[in-house]
Amino acid sequence: MSPNDTQRRGIRRWLPMPVQSLILFGVWLLLNNSLAPGQLLLAALLALAIPLLVAPLQQAQPPVRRHGLALSYTLKVLYDIVVANFQVAIRVLGPSSRLKPAWIAVPLDIEGALPITLLASTISLTPGTVSAELSEDAKWLYVHVLDLDDEQALIAQIKQRYEQPLKEIFGC
Amino acid sequence: MLNTTLQIVAVLLGGALLMNLIRLFRGPDLPDRILALDTLYINSIGLILLFGLYRGSTLYFEAALLVAMLGFVSTAALCKYLLRGDIIE
Amino acid sequence: MHPIVELIICAFLLLGGLFVLLGSWGLLRLPDFYTRLHTPTKATTLGLAGLLIASMIHFSLLEQRLSIHELLITLFLLITAPVSAHMLAKSALHHRVRMQKVTQGQHLAESAREREGPG
Numbered sequence: 001m002s003p004n005d006t007q008r009r010g011i012r013r014w015l016p017m018p019v020q021s022l023i024l025f026g027v028w029l030l031l032n033n034s035l036a037p038g039q040l041l042l043a044a045l046l047a048l049a050i051p052l053l054v055a056p057l058q059q060a061q062p063p064v065r066r067h068g069l070a071l072s073y074t075l076k077v078l079y080d081i082v083v084a085n086f087q088v089a090i091r092v093l094g095p096s097s098r099l100k101p102a103w104i105a106v107p108l109d110i111e112g113a114l115p116i117t118l119l120a121s122t123i124s125l126t127p128g129t130v131s132a133e134l135s136e137d138a139k140w141l142y143v144h145v146l147d148l149d150d151e152q153a154l155i156a157q158i159k160q161r162y163e164q165p166l167k168e169i170f171g172c
Numbered sequence: 173m174l175n176t177t178l179q180i181v182a183v184l185l186g187g188a189l190l191m192n193l194i195r196l197f198r199g200p201d202l203p204d205r206i207l208a209l210d211t212l213y214i215n216s217i218g219l220i221l222l223f224g225l226y227r228g229s230t231l232y233f234e235a236a237l238l239v240a241m242l243g244f245v246s247t248a249a250l251c252k253y254l255l256r257g258d259i260i261e
Numbered sequence: 262m263h264p265i266v267e268l269i270i271c272a273f274l275l276l277g278g279l280f281v282l283l284g285s286w287g288l289l290r291l292p293d294f295y296t297r298l299h300t301p302t303k304a305t306t307l308g309l310a311g312l313l314i315a316s317m318i319h320f321s322l323l324e325q326r327l328s329i330h331e332l333l334i335t336l337f338l339l340i341t342a343p344v345s346a347h348m349l350a351k352s353a354l355h356h357r358v359r360m361q362k363v364t365q366g367q368h369l370a371e372s373a374r375e376r377e378g379p380g
Binding site for chain 3: 173174177181184185187188191192194195201203204208210211214215217218221222224228230233236237240241247251
């Protein structure tokens with residue numbers, strides 16, 4: 001074992017969840033809405049102590065491999081939420097007899113609890129689609145669509161626009 | 173101008189709350205009522221924020237955050253109850 | 262306060278209020294539970310985000326410092342909205358809440374209930 005490895009293991013021991021620690025730090029500061037030294041100290045203490053307490057409960061998840069892509073994925077989803085909301089608003093305001101609700105089944109290529117959860121949440125957040133159920137073998141995601149024009153096109157869009165980047169982010 | 177807008181938006185939110193209440197009473201199924209309750213929670217967060225803006229005080233932020241958390245937890249608990257007939261597994 | 266900033270705040274407030282109203286309007290008038298589920302979870306989340314942005318700008322100017330703790334509520338709603346929508350859809354599916362006759366692919370709902378693959 002190289003000295004570098006030992007060092008990394010030491011960091012892992014005292015900082016088992018670095019990303020979550022950073023989030024905790026930020027959330028505490030936001031909650032108190034201040035950057036006073038006392039709050040900074042308290043935030044750092046909490047960010048160190050809480051992960052140490054909850055780390056044993058953690059389940060292994062695939063690590064994020066491409067951070068830049070994860071960021072651009074988040075921005076893309078936010079943009080989609082805003083734009084698609086306007087489109088759905090127009091459809092909802094029109095006569096409801098013109099809506100064509102449908103169930104579709106999306107075949108999944110990604111695996112693992114976290115990537116599938118992220119995909120299902122993305123589908124639920126972008127207007128017009130709500131993910132309802134996952135098949136037992138985690139190969140199919142059932143989605144309810146508010147107004148379906150072309151089933152194959154929608155499935156292809158979900159797979160290409162959301163599933164593909166997630167697959168690259170987690171490298172699975 | 174801000175005060176007028178706040179009053180208009182408060183009326184809009186009041187209308188939204190009224191619609192949620194009608195759905196809550198009309199049902200017809202349990203998930204409908206839970207959905208109406210969840211929307212009622214989220215809309216009331218908006219109303220609390222508006223009141224905070226109106227009074228020019230950030231004190232209402234904590235209340236809004238608490239309502240958001242309670243709303244999510246109660247929706248999740250009610251759905252769990254519907255799905256399994258039991259909240260704690 | 263500068264009139265242009267005030268105008269921006271008012272625009273965000275109005276947009277937020279309209280989207281919240283739209284969400285509840287959809288909840289009231291759409292024909293069955295599964296279609297009703299679509300508007301409140303998403304339009305309302307976006308509407309509330311509008312109100313929260315207005316609140317952030319307003320308090321940042323009022324207190325002469327960055328006041329962005331409303332971001333926490335936005336983030337919280339953004340994380341919880343799809344979860345509660347998914348749980349509601351799932352419980353409605355398993356409770357066999359009736360769906361509109363025109364709904365396409367109803368056999369898929371059947372296999373979703375069994376948690377099997379389609380067909």
